[in-house]
Amino acid sequence: MAKQTIGILGAGKLGLALANIGAQSGYEVLIASRKPAEQLALPVSILAPGAKPLSAEEMIAETDIIVLAIPLSKYQELPPIALKGKIIIDAMNYWWEVDGKDKVFSTIDATSSERVQAYFSDSQVVKAFNHMGYHDIQAVSSYSIDTERKAIAVAGDQPEAVEKVARIIEDFGFTPLVIGPLANGIMLEPGSPLFGANETASKLQQLMDDFADSDKGHDFFAQRVNQ
Template identity: 45%
Template sequence: MDIKRVGIIGAGKVGIVLAGLALKAGYEVRISGSGAVDKIDLTIKTLVPGAIASENADVVANSDIIILAIPLSRYKNIDPALLKGKLVIDAMNYWWETDGIREEVLDPNSTSSEQVQAYFKDTTIVKAFNHMGYHNLQEEARPAGDPKRKALFVTGDDHEAVDEVAHFVDTMGFDQVIHYNLADGIMTEPGSPLFGASLKHNELKRVIDNFDRTEFGRQIAASKQA
C-alpha cells in the first residue's frame, strides 16, 4: 500500500499530535471529532493548520490508513461497517478517568486491542502510538539515524499490515520494535513497564524481552481487589 492520506478519528490531544506529525511527514490529513465538524474546525485550523476537519465517514472514505485516537470506551459508537476493509491503527488505551469502570469497558480475559479487533471483525487492526505520552510523541520525533531517536512498539496479527504500519511509524519520526501478535499489545497497556515510557530502540526492546505477562496479570488482578 502506498500511504498518502491519513485519517484520524479523535480530535483530542493524541489525535492532534499525530495529525501534526503526519502533516510534517508530508501526508494529507483528515481528522474528526465527537461532534459536528464546525465544533472542531477552528481548533484544527489553529493547532494543525493544513489538516482537514471532517466527519467520520468522510475521514474513512478519503484516507489510506486510519488512526483510532478516541477514548477506549467509545469505540463501539463507531459502526463496524464504516471501517470494513481498512487498515486501522489502534492508538487507544483504557484510562479510568475517561472510561470509567474497567469491567464495564473491557472483558478481563483478553487485551483491549483483541476486543477492538473482534468488534471491527472485517478490519485489520495494528497496535501502535499508544504507549508514549502525547508530549513525547510531539517533541521527540526525529529523522532516521538521529542518535536521540526514540522507538515505538508495533504489533498485530497480519504481517503485511504490521510491516506497513511500521514503515508509517518510521516516516512519523520513530524507530520500531515489531511483533506479529496482537495479544502482545498487553505489553503497552496502562500499568505495564512500557506504558508512558520514552525509550530508544535497544531500551524498548529490552523492556519487551523482559516483560513477564503472568506477573503483569497478577498485578492487574491485585489492583482490582485493592
C-alpha cells in the same frame, strides 16, 4: 509522488499531536471527531496546521488507514461496516485511572485491541501509538537530526498491515518496534512498565524483556504474551 492519506478519528490531545506530525511528515492528514468539521477548523489550524478537518463519515470514506484516537469506551459507536476492509490503528488504552473501571476491559481473557478487532471483524486492527504520551509524540517535531529516534511499539495479527503501520511510524520520525501479534499489545497497556515509555528501540525491548521475566509480568502479562 502522491501524498499518502491517513485518517485520524479523535481531535483531542493524541489525535491532534499525530495529525501535526503526520502533516509535517508529508502525509495528507484527515481529522475528525464528533464535532462538525467547521468547529475543528480553528484548533486544527493552530495545533495541526496542514491537516484537514472533515466529518467522521467523510474522513472514513476518504482513507483506508484510520487511527482511532478516541476513548476506548466509544469505539462501539462506530458502525463496523463503515470501516470494512480498512486498516485501523488502535491507539486506545484501557486506562482505568482516567476513564474509570470497566468490567469487560478488566478481565484479561482478551486484550482491548483483541476486542476492538473482534468488533471490527472485517478490518485489520494494528495496535500502535499507545504507550507514548502525546507530549512526547509531539516533541518529535522538534528533534534535531542528531537526536536518537524513540521507538513506538506495534502489534498486529496481519503482517502486511503491521508492515504498513510500521512504515507510517518510521515516516513520523520514530523507530517501529514490532512486538508480535495483537495479544502482545497487553505489554503496552497501563500497568506495564512500557506504558508511558519514551525510549529507544533497544531500551523499549529491554523493558519488555525485563517485565516478561519479572514476577509481576509472569503473574499478569506474560501469560498473555505469545512468545
